[in-house]
Amino acid sequence: MTISDIAKAAGVSPAVVSRVVNRDKTLRIGKETRARVQKAIDELDYAPNAAARSLRSASSGLIAMVVHDVTNPVYGEILRGAQQTAGALGKAIIVSDGSHLDDRASRLLELIGGNGVDGLILQAGGVNSDLVLARAGRKSVPTVLLQAALDTNAHLVCLPDSRATQIATDYLLSLGHTRIGCLATGRELTFTRNRERGWRQAMELAGQSVDAGSIVYGHPSIEDGRASATQLIEANPSMTALLCFNVVAAIGALQAVQDRGLRVPDDLSIVAIHDIDLADHLSVPLTTVAMPLFEMGARAVELVSDKSTGFEGTTTIDTRDPELVVRKSAAAPSR
Amino acid sequence: MTISDIAKAAGVSPAVVSRVVNRDKTLRIGKETRARVQKAIDELDYAPNAAARSLRSASSGLIAMVVHDVTNPVYGEILRGAQQTAGALGKAIIVSDGSHLDDRASRLLELIGGNGVDGLILQAGGVNSDLVLARAGRKSVPTVLLQAALDTNAHLVCLPDSRATQIATDYLLSLGHTRIGCLATGRELTFTRNRERGWRQAMELAGQSVDAGSIVYGHPSIEDGRASATQLIEANPSMTALLCFNVVAAIGALQAVQDRGLRVPDDLSIVAIHDIDLADHLSVPLTTVAMPLFEMGARAVELVSDKSTGFEGTTTIDTRDPELVVRKSAAAPSR
DNA sequence: TCCAATTGGTATAACGATTTACCAACAGGT
DNA sequence: ACCTGTTGGTAAATCGTTATACCAATTGGA
Known part of the structure; x- marks a missing residue:
């Protein structure tokens, strides 16, 4: 036909x-x-015919989205937001895990090089994200970076990261904690630095000092969270509270505390960034700071599809401020 | 260029x-x-140029995958498997949530109609899956259905569903339970029927009767699991164990039990289908039956890409048998 | 009656890659 | 000198859609 x-x-x-x-x-x-x-x-x-139409009109109606790890629930929310907006704009989303880009033959790279996608949304810092980014840059594919400023002409969309850790730290301080450790994410990531800054500022404002050993950088996975938290706890015996930059790592931290025969929040309080509905059903319901992940996904699609805005600049998602969700993993210190 | x-x-x-x-x-x-x-x-x-190439060669290197809910961790595993195989075959995956297909303008429908995708992997039973399926059928797009036999010429890929519930039920029976309820998934879904059959057979083989009121059908979400479990518990006061067809619903069930001031597993044992790593970190670590989700995703991509096999038939993923993962949500009955 | 305007379309050239069939030039054998 | 193969390519027709420019009738007004 x-x-x-x-x-x-x-x-x-x-x-x-x-x-x-x-x-x-x-x-x-x-x-x-x-x-x-x-x-x-x-x-x-x-x-x-889709191909003929794309060829003639030089636009495919496809947007590529590359994330670190598709099994992280945090990503699910971002994708949901992206999907909704994409649907409204008549676009579809190609999803890829960073880890599958290592093959030279990756179809996604071919698509990016050959005008096969109208835009790229990239969670930088992933396995081969530089490769993708370089290709997109050379071919001038509209690119939106999620939470990671890089030296490239891409639009950046950010969450109110430093506000989030500030709010979390202030809460812990208000409970009476003074030795607050940080279970951070990858050191090279922009949002890690922003969250670290929020934490430091809050501590400083409260007149508390932080020493170098009270922050450790890890991957947002349960296993790594557990290992990193163990390390942090051992290095800082006087620490009474832990601020986790990723909720999945916080689950590992929870485990680490329990491994040592200690209790949350009695022996150690935990607050995590990113609220997911599972947080309420964990061995200790996690107190978290909710960020507008859905909105970030939605906005990223909007920006990448919008030909009117140039692809440089930064958008911070602040449709709603980070919101503290109090559950049971944080309480006043017992020592 | x-x-x-x-x-x-x-x-x-x-x-x-x-x-x-x-x-x-x-x-x-x-x-x-x-x-x-x-x-x-x-x-x-x-x-x-991707479009020119697709046009000439009548193949896009794209596979569409439609799932019920991108935020369900079970789906994450399927997608991971699909991604890996797709990567190896030089294909990319377009993911869509069932819920975004309602707009008439959905790009995915256009792609399916206009030869924009080489194949379709569909988790049937979702919001508008019939619409997608009908379109794919008319345009003879190679289609693979996940766990849902439908009256169409698509290949079906299944998990060993009835074995899984059999294993779970046998385990509960071996602990001494005799009144075992079922928190099932959508009644219209093929895999629900298969799982239900596994449960019934195991009960029958053990000489236990099941009455109509001991099974209830719901959505695989925490909220629905909670509501459905409440209903089931109230209708069956003598029930001592609960078999959940979806691990996410089981989390809701856990909550339902706790809401009533009861304890898992003391007052009610719970076993769930699908093992996710979070299961170990819940308020009560869930005993589950692990199924090869990753392999299912991988196999689905393989099948949909393989021009040599016709698109009728059924493949059951049995690279490994369903495996009982014992944690703490099931124990001998106290009454 | 004659000159605009308007109505209701059409012809044709791209878009960029692929593929089938074809061909020129030359070497080697007899 | 003549035929046969081989080497190293090329020409041109698609694939299906869309945008630009154009055109033949008809209508209306003076």
């Missing part, structure tokens, strides 16, 4: 069919001719 | 460039000519 088949069936030229399908406002056409065309389209179940 | 630019730069015809890029074995070419072409490709950073 090509456009010419429809044209033949309706007794018009292919151009008319195309213009009917695309709702061309400049097309002048008789009532009944239009009806004939529409009928042919319906009866023959015509749908325009 | 089109193929002609490269051809011009290398002083050859576009045909040669194309055949070099695609490693055409039948191409006879001089050593140094090939070098010249390769140099032009590298220096000008040429990448073939």
Whole structure:
């Protein structure tokens, strides 16, 4: 079923069919001719060929989204937001885990190089994100980075990261904690630095000092969270509270505390960044700071699709301020 | 950078460039000519246009995957498997949540209709899955259904569902339980029926009767699991164990029990289908039955990409048998 | 009656890559 | 000198859609 088949069936030229399908406002056409065309389209179940259309119009209606780890629930929220907006804009999303980009043959790289996607949303810092980014840059594919400023002409969309850790730290301080450790994410990531800054500022404002050994950087996974938390606890026996930059790592931290026969929050309080609904059902319900992840996904798609804005600049998602969700993992210190 | 630019730069015809890029074995070419072409490709950073290539070759290298809910961790595993295999086959995956297909304008529907995807992997039973399926069928897009037999010519890939619930039920029976309820998933889903069968068979084999009121059907979400479990508990006061068809619903069930001031496993034992790493960190670590989700995702991609097999038939993933993962949510009954 | 305008379309050239068939030049054998 | 192979490529026709420019009738007004 090509456009010419429809044209033949309706007794018009292919151009008319195309213009009917695309709702061309400049097309002048008789009532009944239009009806004939529409009928042919319906009866023959015509749908325009995607490749031909992309070729001609130089736009595919596809957006690539590369994230670190598709199994992290935090990413699920971002994707949901992205999907919703993409749906509204008539675009589809190609998802890729950073880890699958190592093959030279990666289809995603081919697509980025060959105009196969209209835009790229990249959570930088992943395995081969530089490779992707370099390719996108050379081919000038509109790119939006999630929470990671890099030296490239891409738009950056950020969460109120330093506010979030500030709020978390202030809460712990208000409970009476003074020795507050940090279980951070990758040191090279921009948002890690922002969150670290929030924590430091809050501590400083409260007149508390922090020493170098009270922050440790790790991956946002349960296992790594557990290992890093263990290390932190051993290095800082006097620490009474722990601020985790990722909720998944916090789950590992919870485990680490329990491994040592200690209790949360009695022996150690924990507050984590990012609220997920599972947080309420853990061995100790986690007190968290909720960030607008859904909105970030949505906004990223919006920005990457918007031809009017240039691709440099920073957008901070602040539709709502980070919000403290108090559960049971933080309490007043017992020592 | 089109193929002609490269051809011009290398002083050859576009045909040669194309055949070099695609490693055409039948191409006879001089050593140094090939070098010249390769140099032009590298220096000008040429990448073939995806749309043109798809148009000519009638294949996009894209696979659509539609799932119920991208935030369910169970889906994450399936996607991981799918990604890995897709990467190896040089394909990319377009992911869509069932819920975003309602807009008429959905890009995914357009792609399916217009040869924009090489195949479709569909978790049926979702919001508008029939719509997608009908479209794919009419356009004869290779389709693989996940765990849901439907009246269409699509390949079906299944998990050993009835074995899983059998194993779970046998375990509960071996602990001494006789009144075992079922928190099932959507009644219309094939895998629900298979799991239900496994449960019934195990009960029957053990000489236990089950009455109609001891099974309830719900959505795989925490909230629904909580509501459904409450209903089930109230209707069956003598029930001592609960088999949940989805681990996320089981989290809700856990909550439901605790809401009533009861304890797991003392007052009620819970076993859930699907093992996720979070299961170990819940308020009560869940005993689960692990199924090869990753393999299912991988196999689905393989099947949908394989032109040699017809698209009818059923594949059951049994690379490993369902495996009981004993944690702390099931114990001998106290009454 | 004649000159605009308007109506209702159509013809054609791209878009960029692939593939089939073809061909020129030369070497080697007899 | 003549035929046969081989080497090293090339020409041109698609794939299906869309945008630009154009055009033949008809209508309306003076």
